[in-house]
Amino acid sequence: MSLFENPAEVYGFKPRATYALLIGTTVATVLIWLIQMVFHLDLSILFGLSLPGLLHGWVWQVVSYLFLHGGTWHLLANMLGLFFVGPELERSLGRNRFLGAYFLCGILAGLGWILLSYLGWIFFAGFKFAACIGASGALFGLLGIFGGLYPTRQVTLLVFFILPVTLKARNLVFVLMAVSVIFLIKDSGNVAHAAHLAGGVAGYLYGRRRRLDLDSDYAVVSPPAHSRSLLQRLQFWKRPHLKIHRIEPGIAPEEIDAVLDKINRFGYASLNRTEMDILDRASREMRNRR
Numbered sequence: 001m002s003l004f005e006n007p008a009e010v011y012g013f014k015p016r017a018t019y020a021l022l023i024g025t026t027v028a029t030v031l032i033w034l035i036q037m038v039f040h041l042d043l044s045i046l047f048g049l050s051l052p053g054l055l056h057g058w059v060w061q062v063v064s065y066l067f068l069h070g071g072t073w074h075l076l077a078n079m080l081g082l083f084f085v086g087p088e089l090e091r092s093l094g095r096n097r098f099l100g101a102y103f104l105c106g107i108l109a110g111l112g113w114i115l116l117s118y119l120g121w122i123f124f125a126g127f128k129f130a131a132c133i134g135a136s137g138a139l140f141g142l143l144g145i146f147g148g149l150y151p152t153r154q155v156t157l158l159v160f161f162i163l164p165v166t167l168k169a170r171n172l173v174f175v176l177m178a179v180s181v182i183f184l185i186k187d188s189g190n191v192a193h194a195a196h197l198a199g200g201v202a203g204y205l206y207g208r209r210r211r212l213d214l215d216s217d218y219a220v221v222s223p224p225a226h227s228r229s230l231l232q233r234l235q236f237w238k239r240p241h242l243k244i245h246r247i248e249p250g251i252a253p254e255e256i257d258a259v260l261d262k263i264n265r266f267g268y269a270s271l272n273r274t275e276m277d278i279l280d281r282a283s284r285e286m287r288n289r290r
Contacts, residue, residue, distance in 0.1 A: 025079065047133075050131045105203045115194075116194035137198065137199035143176065
C-alpha cells in the first residue's frame with residue numbers, strides 16, 4: 001500500500017462521512033474565497049467564530065467557522081489530517097457517531113477558544129476583536145479521540161519531514177496538548193492554540209469514554225512496531241492485523257474470525273450484543289491468564 005492510498009478501501013469500507021467533510025469543507029472554503037474576492041466582503045465577521053458574534057445572536061458561528069480557512073496551506077493541512085485520521089475513526093465509531101464527534105469537538109474547541117482567549121485578553125492584554133476560523137480544533141479533537149481509543153497504537157511521525165519518531169498515540173496527544181499550552185501562554189502568531197487545546201482535550205476524553213464502553217481490549221493484539229518496516233509504521237492510520245491468543249472452550253474459532261472481520265470492515269460500533277459477548281468471553285479468558 002502506498003503512503004497516500006486510502007486504507008479504508010482495503011477492508012471494503014467506504015468512509016463516506018469523511019469524504020463528505022473533505023468535499024464540503026473544501027467547496028465551502030473556496031466558494032467563500034471567491035465571494036470575498038468578487039464582492040470585497042469579509043465573511044469571517046459573519047461566519048467566523050467570535051464572542052461579539054455570539055452575543056449578537058449569530059449562533060451558527062459555532063459550526064460555520066469550521067468551513068472557513070485563512071489560506072491554501074491552512075486548508076490543505078487540515079484536509080490532509082482529516083484524510084489520514086478520518087477513515088480509521090469512522091470505521092471504529094460508525095458513520096453517524098463519527099460525524100457527531102467531529103462537530104461536537106469542533107463546537108467545544110470553538111467555545112474553549114472563546115473562553116481561554118478572551119479571559120487572557122481581558123485580564124492581561126485588554127480586549128481586542130478576533131475571529132476564529134478553520135477546522136483545526138475539530139481535527140485536534142479527532143486526534144484526541146484516536147489517542148483515547150488506541151492509546152498504545154504506535155505512531156511514526158517525520159519531524160521536519162526528515163527525522164522519523166515513533167511514539168504511542170496517547171503520548172502524541174499529550175505532546176500536542178503541551179505544545180498548544182506553551183504557544184497559548186506565549187500568545188504567538190495568529191494560530192488559535194486555545195481551540196487546538198480545547199478540541200484535543202474534548203476528543204481525548206470522548207475517546208477514553210468510548211474505549212471503556214466498547215471494552216476494545218478484546219483478547220486481540222497488534223504486531224509490535226519494531227517488526228514492521230518504516231513505511232508501515234508511518235501508515236499509523238492503517239489497522240494492524242488482529243489475532244486471538246486463546247479462546248474459551250465452546251467458542252468456535254470461526255465465530256471469532258467472523259467477528260474480527262466485521263470489526264475490520266465496519267468498526268466496533270457495528271457489533272450486535274451476541275458478537276460483543278463472544279469477544280467479551282475471549283477477553284476475560286486472556287485477562288485471567290495475565
